[in-house]
Amino acid sequence: MLPVNWxxxxxxxxxxxxxxxLGVLALVLWKRRLYKKFPCFFAYVLYEISEFILLFALHxxxxxxxxxxxxxxxxxxxxxxxxxxxxxDEVSKDLFRESQLLKVxxxxxxxxxxxxxxxxxxxxxxxAPGSSSAKWHAGIFVVDRGAAMVxxxxxxxxxxxxxxSGLSWRRLAFGITLGLGIVVSVDLAFxxxxxxxTSVVGAEFLNLLTTGSFLVCVSIxxxxxxxxxxxxxxxxxxxxxxxxxxxxVETWNRELQHFLRQ
Amino acid sequence: MLVAWxxxxxxxxxxxxxxxxxxxxxxxxxxxxxxxxxxxxLDIDAFRNLVDSDEEAFLRDNLPxxxxxxxxxQRAWAAIVYAWEAGKAATALAYIGQAAQHSxxxxxxxxxxxxxxxxxxxxxHTIGASLRLLTxxxxxxxxxxxxxxxxxxxxxxxxTLFRLGRFSPGSLLNx
Numbered sequence: 092m093l094p095v096n097w098x099x100x101x102x103x104x105x106x107x108x109x110x111x112x113l114g115v116l117a118l119v120l121w122k123r124r125l126y127k128k129f130p131c132f133f134a135y136v137l138y139e140i141s142e143f144i145l146l147f148a149l150h151x152x153x154x155x156x157x158x159x160x161x162x163x164x165x166x167x168x169x170x171x172x173x174x175x176x177x178x179x180d181e182v183s184k185d186l187f188r189e190s191q192l193l194k195v196x197x198x199x200x201x202x203x204x205x206x207x208x209x210x211x212x213x214x215x216x217x218x219a220p221g222s223s224s225a226k227w228h229a230g231i232f233v234v235d236r237g238a239a240m241v242x243x244x245x246x247x248x249x250x251x252x253x254x255x256s257g258l259s260w261r262r263l264a265f266g267i268t269l270g271l272g273i274v275v276s277v278d279l280a281f282x283x284x285x286x287x288x289t290s291v292v293g294a295e296f297l298n299l300l301t302t303g304s305f306l307v308c309v310s311i312x313x314x315x316x317x318x319x320x321x322x323x324x325x326x327x328x329x330x331x332x333x334x335x336x337x338x339x340v341e342t343w344n345r346e347l348q349h350f351l352r353q
Numbered sequence: 354m355l356v357a358w359x360x361x362x363x364x365x366x367x368x369x370x371x372x373x374x375x376x377x378x379x380x381x382x383x384x385x386x387x388x389x390x391x392x393x394x395l396d397i398d399a400f401r402n403l404v405d406s407d408e409e410a411f412l413r414d415n416l417p418x419x420x421x422x423x424x425x426x427q428r429a430w431a432a433i434v435y436a437w438e439a440g441k442a443a444t445a446l447a448y449i450g451q452a453a454q455h456s457x458x459x460x461x462x463x464x465x466x467x468x469x470x471x472x473x474x475x476x477x478h479t480i481g482a483s484l485r486l487l488t489x490x491x492x493x494x495x496x497x498x499x500x501x502x503x504x505x506x507x508x509x510x511x512x513t514l515f516r517l518g519r520f521s522p523g524s525l526l527n528x
Contacts, residue, residue: 189451189466190473215356240360243367250374255440256476257447257469265378272371280364283357311375 098295105302109309110143116309119316125263128185131177132267138174142167165231172238178271179245185264186253197252201245208244212237232282239279246272266315270308277304391442395435403432404486422493429489436486440479447472 117136120126126133149155149163183201187193215237246268253260260268281297288294402408409428413421450472453465489495 189454190470192470192473192477196477215360236360240363243364247367247370250370254374255444255480256473257444257451258473259448259451260378269371269375273368276364276367276371279367280361283360283364287357 098299102295102299102302105299105306106143106147109302109306110140112306112309112313113140113143116313116316119313125316129178129181129263129267131174131181135171135174135178138171142171168231168235172235172242175238175242175271175275178267179242179249182264182268183245183249185261186249186258190258193256193258197256200252201248204248205241205245208241211244212241215240232286236279236282236286239275239282242275243272243279246275262315262318266312269315270311273311274304274308277301387445391438391445395439395442400432400435400439403428403435404482418494425493426490429486429493433483433486433490436479436482440476440483443472443475443479447476 113136117133117140120129120133120136146160146164146167149160155163183198187197215233249268250272252258277300281301285294285297288297409425412424416424447469450465450467450469454462454469456462456465
């Protein structure tokens with residue numbers, strides 16, 4: 092087993108640090124009035140901070156029993172999962188903001204993907220690996236794993252779709268997607284491992300990695316929020332000469348019209 | 354046990370994709386010249402010929418069934434390559450259109466909006482056309498429809514690109 096003090100200190104640091112950074116993030120979001128553009132993300136940030144304060148108080152100040160702590164953790168986790176879905180919906184709306192065509196087409200495609208992932212998540216819950224314990228918190232972790240799979244799939248679909256169609260992300264929306272993508276994919280992997288490996292050392296190690304991944308996620312959010320914005324007009328490489336030789340395009344147009352009339 | 358490891362594998366694949374996208378987004382540059390060249394290099398005439406239903410009917414009537422299936426599959430593969438390249442060009446044009454939307458010149462911004470929208474439409478049509486062509490490869494005996502929306506969209510994008518090309522590159526990129 093890991094040395095107790097070293098483990099506890101590191102875990103405490105990884106538990107507290109991202110929430111302190113979340114406080115900074117909330118402050119910057121508030122000051123820049125970005126909560127108007129990303130209200131669900133702002134609510135998620137505030138919720139995570141409140142959740143941390145509650146759980147930290149229960150664990151460190153009130154020193155409640157581990158069973159009661161697990162209850163509190165599980166209930167707060169459910170609301171956190173729901174808010175993450177809201178954040179994904181928000182970034183997808185932001186991504187398709189400038190194209191009416193994509194608003195309709197892509198959102199319909201995403202709904203299809205979400206439906207498919209939901210079915211897979213339910214199947215995964217039914218044929219869940221690991222302990223068949225009927226304990227309520229085991230059920231909540233199965234829900235967490237299913238939700239992580241759906242969220243991971245949705246975020247990847249957004250990234251694929253934007254890349255495939257040439258959609259430009261707004262800086263913060265991209266940062267939110269990346270950060271959340273890291274958290275949910277790590278969550279998915281570790282929840283699957285946690286179900287299989289129930290040893291204390293394994294659980295402690297996975298705890299460290301999970302909290303560490305959240306620190307990485309919050310750092311990404313802060314980084315994307317504070318980094319100077321890139322002028323969208325400067326991303327292109329300036330070509331030599333004219334953008335389009337006019338006569339060539341005119342010839343193309345003539346030819347195409349000719350073919351269309353055939 | 355196996356399900357758990359599959360999930361772990363999928364999760365790490367997802368994580369790798371996210372990290373890759375993050376790194377690529379920092380180094381990505383849109384090469385306007387390359388995009389325009391790619392757009393020009395597409396032989397719409399050849400594509401139209403490849404997906405022409407009359408041409409297909411002629412081949413069906415004059416070739417033995419086995420030879421017809423072979424030829425049809427080859428034609429469909431070639432058409433997929435065209436659609437794929439058109440899609441890639443459309444993606445680049447969409448980026449350019451979106452960059453132009455932020456121009457302080459309202460005319461360029463308006464052209465940018467139109468270019469981006471046409472490019473998105475072209476991209477979606479290329480996906481639809483590719484899927485249909487893949488069906489033709491799998492089921493070569495199925496009578497295929499012609500693909501006018503793709504050609505039509507190509508033309509509209511070319512028109513918008515032409516309007517955008519009336520402005521100097523400096524005015525497009527430095528605003």
